Amino acid sequence: MTKWSAVFIGFILAVAVKSFFAHYEFVGLLIVGFITGYIAHSGALSGLWNAAVAGALGTIIAAILFVLIVTFGGSFAGMFGGLTGFTLSGVASIITIIESLIYYAIVMGITGAVGGALASKN
Template sequence: MTDWRAVIIGFVVIVVLGIVGLTLPVVGQLAAGLVGGFVAGYLAGGGLGRGFWHGLLAGAFGGLVGGFLIAVAVGLIGWVGGPAGGLLTGVAGLGIFVVAVVVSFVMAVESAIAGAVGGVLDE
């Protein structure tokens, strides 16, 4: 059974560290996924598989929400440019969201591995 408390706390850690990690563009995001996944796995406990699952969920949610916010921001910026700007940046925002979904899967795997380590250390 999924411990949603652990997933939500791991997700919040990913979001907060991801925002702070914007100062170090690639390293900050990787660290956010690793630390958030570890926290989710450690809080869920129960071993390798359980930690993996909870880290995976926390990382996937973090990536999807981040991608959605970026896509909305690009769309809103285009809306200021009128109908043509809105159309162009709306398509760009949709493309960015698709890329963000792919990145969220990568972040989810990274967080899942860290969550598995956290789940093992909790035993």
């Protein structure tokens, strides 16, 4: 049911939206979800599933990149400050990541279903 080519393209686009277009994140996720569902080309349910998986992977990769940037932020002294700061805010960070994961999966999944439904009619 999962088409990994569509998921891979969707997750790359989701990371790009999160990284470069943060002000337009909602609209960007709608567009990325639609594209992912359309590429899946197997109906509404498949489009929903593939876009939700792409959104979840995009959130996980964006969170990992954020942790790496904060932890190893430029110098050796920055590494210790980043590790301490990340340790102190670990619970808050996990809650924020889970919220983002659910948000990305829902927003991208809804428009992925629309894209998959339109693609299956052709």
